[in-house]
Amino acid sequence: MLPFVLNDDGKELVLLDSEAQNQLILNQDDTTQPIAKGGEFFSAEILRKFNPNLSSSESLDNWTWRLTQQNENLRLFIWELGVRTPSDWALLCRHIPRSLEPHLQKGDREIVEVFHAVYRRDRRNSHEKGRCFQPTLNQLQEMCDLLKPKNIIISHRKLIYHLKRIAEILRQDTLYRKTGSPQTIPIEVYDKSSENYVTNLELGYYTDTPLEEIELNQLKEDCHSLFEEVLYEAISEVVEQKVEDLQKSKGYKSFAQQFPEGLRLYYQKNMSLGEIAKLWGIPWCQARRIFKLENFLDNVQYRTEEKFIAKISKTNTKSQLATICNSPDYLKNVAEEIRNYALNKTFNHAHAEILSGKKQKKNSLFAQILQRYLNNLIAEAA
Structure with a gap:
C-alpha cells in the first residue's frame, strides 16, 4: 500500500505554480513542466494544503496523518479489499x-x-x-x-x-x-x-471517521450539487449591482445599460477591451475602468462563497453542521473548503482567461454560466 502515498522518488524538484494549485517539475535547464493530473506527488500535496495558521492544534504530523487517511487512491484500494x-x-x-x-x-x-x-x-x-x-x-x-x-x-x-x-x-x-x-x-x-x-x-x-469530517464531506457533496445554481445567482446580483453603480457614476452613467452587452462582446464574441472601446468610441483606458474585469470577477467569487454558506445552512438540517459550526477551527475549515472548491472549480481558470492577454475562446465554467445569464437577459427583453 505504501506506493499509494510514497510516490515521490526524490529525483525531481517539485514546485507549485504562481497560484499554489498545480505541481510543476523543475528541469535541469530551469524550465518547468506540469505534472499530469493524477500523477501529483502526495508529499507535495500535503505541504501545499497545510496551513499552520489554521489551528494551533494542527501540527504537520497530524495533518500528514489526516491526509494519508483521506488519500483517495489508498482508501479505494483498501475498500476493494x-x-x-x-x-x-x-x-x-x-x-x-x-x-x-x-x-x-x-x-x-x-x-x-x-x-x-x-x-x-x-x-x-x-x-x-x-x-x-x-x-x-x-x-x-x-x-x-x-x-x-x-x-x-x-x-x-x-x-x-x-x-x-x-x-x-x-x-x-x-x-x-x-x-x-x-x-x-x-x-x-x-x-x-x-x-x-x-x-x-x-x-x-x-x-x-470523526463526525466533523463526515459533515465536511457532506459539505463537499452540497458544494458539487449547488455550485452552478449559486454561481448563476451570484453573477446576476453582481451584474445588477455593477449597472446600478455605473448609473450613479457621473462619468460612466451613459454606459450603465451597455455593461451587460459589453460582457457579451467580451465573453461571447471574444472581443478585446480595445476592440470594445473602439466600437463604443472611447479610449481603451476608459473601457478598462468601466469593466474592471478582475474586480468584477472577485466580486462574483465573494458573492458565490457567501451565498454558498447561506444555501448550505438552509438546505441542511439543524444537526448536520452543528459540530463544525460550534468550532472556530472547523468554521475556518468550512470557509476554506468552499473557497478552494470555488477556485478549483472555475475561478482560477476564469482569472487566467482575463490575464492571458490572448484572444482565445473563454470556456471556464464562470464564462459559460455568465453567457447563459446574458442570453437569458436578451430572451427576457425580447
Missing part, C-alpha cells in the same frame, strides 16, 4: 441521498432522523473519537419514544434490525460509488450462541 469499512453506526450518521429512496422502506427516513437526533447528539456532546459503537439501551429507548408520535411502534431489537438494514444499504451504495462494485462481506455477523451481532473477524479494524 473489504477492510476499513465504516461501522453501521458511523454510516448512519451520514446524510441519506435521495437517490437511495427506492431502496428504503416506509419509515426508514424517520428511523434515521431519530438516530441522528439521539446518537449524533450524544456522540457530539461526549466529544468521543474513534469507532462508533452500538447505541446504548437508553439511546434505543429514546429513539423508540421519538418514533411513537410518528406512528412507528417498535422494540429495541426490531429497531437494531432496521438500523443495520439501512446501514447495509448505505454501505453498498458507498462501496459502489467508490469501487464500481458492491462489497458483499458484512462488517458484522450474527452470532447464534449469543443471539447478537458481533464484529466480523474477516475484516480489519477500522476507526470511524
Whole structure:
C-alpha cells in the first residue's frame, strides 16, 4: 500500500505554480513542466494544503496523518479489499441521498432522523473519537419514544434490525460509488450462541471517521450539487449591482445599460477591451475602468462563497453542521473548503482567461454560466 502515498522518488524538484494549485517539475535547464493530473506527488500535496495558521492544534504530523487517511487512491484500494469499512453506526450518521429512496422502506427516513437526533447528539456532546459503537439501551429507548408520535411502534431489537438494514444499504451504495462494485462481506455477523451481532473477524479494524469530517464531506457533496445554481445567482446580483453603480457614476452613467452587452462582446464574441472601446468610441483606458474585469470577477467569487454558506445552512438540517459550526477551527475549515472548491472549480481558470492577454475562446465554467445569464437577459427583453 505504501506506493499509494510514497510516490515521490526524490529525483525531481517539485514546485507549485504562481497560484499554489498545480505541481510543476523543475528541469535541469530551469524550465518547468506540469505534472499530469493524477500523477501529483502526495508529499507535495500535503505541504501545499497545510496551513499552520489554521489551528494551533494542527501540527504537520497530524495533518500528514489526516491526509494519508483521506488519500483517495489508498482508501479505494483498501475498500476493494473489504477492510476499513465504516461501522453501521458511523454510516448512519451520514446524510441519506435521495437517490437511495427506492431502496428504503416506509419509515426508514424517520428511523434515521431519530438516530441522528439521539446518537449524533450524544456522540457530539461526549466529544468521543474513534469507532462508533452500538447505541446504548437508553439511546434505543429514546429513539423508540421519538418514533411513537410518528406512528412507528417498535422494540429495541426490531429497531437494531432496521438500523443495520439501512446501514447495509448505505454501505453498498458507498462501496459502489467508490469501487464500481458492491462489497458483499458484512462488517458484522450474527452470532447464534449469543443471539447478537458481533464484529466480523474477516475484516480489519477500522476507526470511524470523526463526525466533523463526515459533515465536511457532506459539505463537499452540497458544494458539487449547488455550485452552478449559486454561481448563476451570484453573477446576476453582481451584474445588477455593477449597472446600478455605473448609473450613479457621473462619468460612466451613459454606459450603465451597455455593461451587460459589453460582457457579451467580451465573453461571447471574444472581443478585446480595445476592440470594445473602439466600437463604443472611447479610449481603451476608459473601457478598462468601466469593466474592471478582475474586480468584477472577485466580486462574483465573494458573492458565490457567501451565498454558498447561506444555501448550505438552509438546505441542511439543524444537526448536520452543528459540530463544525460550534468550532472556530472547523468554521475556518468550512470557509476554506468552499473557497478552494470555488477556485478549483472555475475561478482560477476564469482569472487566467482575463490575464492571458490572448484572444482565445473563454470556456471556464464562470464564462459559460455568465453567457447563459446574458442570453437569458436578451430572451427576457425580447
